[in-house]
Amino acid sequence: MGKKTLEQAEKATQRAKDSAARADRAVQRAREYLKTRKTPAARARAKNRLKEKQELASTRQKAVQKAEADQQKAKQDNDHLQQLLAPETHRPTQDGGCVTRGSGGYICDVPGHNYRENGFNYQSTCAEKDWYNLDFSKEGEARDRFNTRLGLTFSMKPASEDPREPGNANLWWMGNGANFQTPGIPWVWNAHHVVAVGELKKLDLWMLLVLQKANYNVHKGWNIIFLPVHYPYGKVFQLPAHPQSKKNPAAKFHVHYSTMVKDKVMEVRQFFEEMAEQKGGHSLVSDKDCSGPKNSLEKFSQRMREPIRSLGVDSLQDKVNLNLLPKFIENRPQFASLLSKR
Known part of the structure; x- marks a missing residue:
């Protein structure tokens, strides 16, 4: 989860010990050298040299202690990570906890934890489907936005059809064919996590494990919203743009949105820290204690x-993107509580 791996920590500890051992040998040589000095001046210089070696050895020994502490922390993190991926804490269905990408890489391979599927199932079966199911075959605001933003001579992909043509009303709709189930169909979109896995990494692994055991699922449908990658589609469907890759100009606009989400995650972190202090250690904090942060x-x-x-x-604005959201919320009293602290 972005922490130092156990293998890295073990290697760092060994390097620190090797360095400390060299420093100890240098101290021993300085002591032997002092014994051979006869004149007061030579002994004074040798004593100063010994003192320097001893101070260095002391510093190296402290480095060993820190490295060993880091190694112990890395071992705990490794144990927690293994538990995060274990079947008994990484249960299937949307109601099973999941705070990582799982063992499947980009998309969690545990049944019910595929965020694209969950997001599609959520949005296609609630009123939000109307955001996407616009009828461009009829005259009206939606078609006007299409013509203005995508152009009267809209260039279609090979073998595809124009959604403005008669009979093509549902060509781009959710629930029609592979729309919003296959990347890039019917237009380039991103299944955006409202609270992202990356922001949850601001929590310690033990905190994530408790959340997962409490069945918090970051891939649940209500945490996913399909957003267009390119600005013109954003204006047509009246949704802010989301970056798909670093090559996309919108990518630089995501940082402020992420900061807003991070603030919410840090509130959760504070809760866990206070709970751990209250109980006398994080190992005593259980999933039964965290209904508050899960619900939050x-x-x-x-x-x-x-x-x-x-x-x-x-x-x-012509180019509407997620980075504009924090300021937008600040100017809307009905949303102000989203930025307030618990």
């Missing part, structure tokens, strides 16, 4: 959906 994160995800949508609808 879940409610945050659910409540963030409305301002994300409102930003896309209300913003007059």
Whole structure:
């Protein structure tokens, strides 16, 4: 989870011990050298040299102690990480806890933890589907936005059809074919985590483990929202743009949004730290103690959906992106509590 691995910590400890051993040998040589000095001046110089070697040896010994402490922490983190990936804490279905990408890499391979599937199932079966299921075959605001933003001579992919043509009303709709289930279809989108796995990394591994055991699932449908990658589609569908890669110009705009989410995660971190202090150690904090932070994160995800949508609808800027959201929320009293501390 971004921490020093156990193998790295073990190697660092060994390097520190080797360095300390060399320093100890240098002290011994300085002592032997002092014994051979006869004149007062020579003995004084030899004593100064011995003192320097002893101070260095003391510093190296402290470095060993720190490295050993880091190694112990890395071992604990490694144990916690293994537990995070273990079946007994990484249970299937959306109601099973999951705070990592799992053992599957980019997408968790545990059944019910695929964030794209969960997001699709959530949005395609609730009122939010209307954000995407626009009828461009009829005259109206949606078609006007299409013509203005995507152009009257809209260039389609090979073998694909124009959604403005008669009979193509549902061509781009959620639930039609591979739309929003296959990347890039019907247009380039990103299944955005409202609270991202990356922001959860601000929590210690033991905190994540407790959350997971309490069945907090970062990949649950209500934490996922499909956003366009390119600005013109954002204006057509009235949704803020989300970066797909570092090559995309919108990528630089995500930092302020992430900071806002990090603030919420840091509130959760504070809760865990206070709970650990109250109980006398983090090993005594259980999933039964963390209904508060679990519910806080879940409610945050659910409540963030409305301002994300409102930003896309209300913003007059040509290039609307997630970075604009914090300022947008500040100027909307109905959303102000999203930025408040617990």
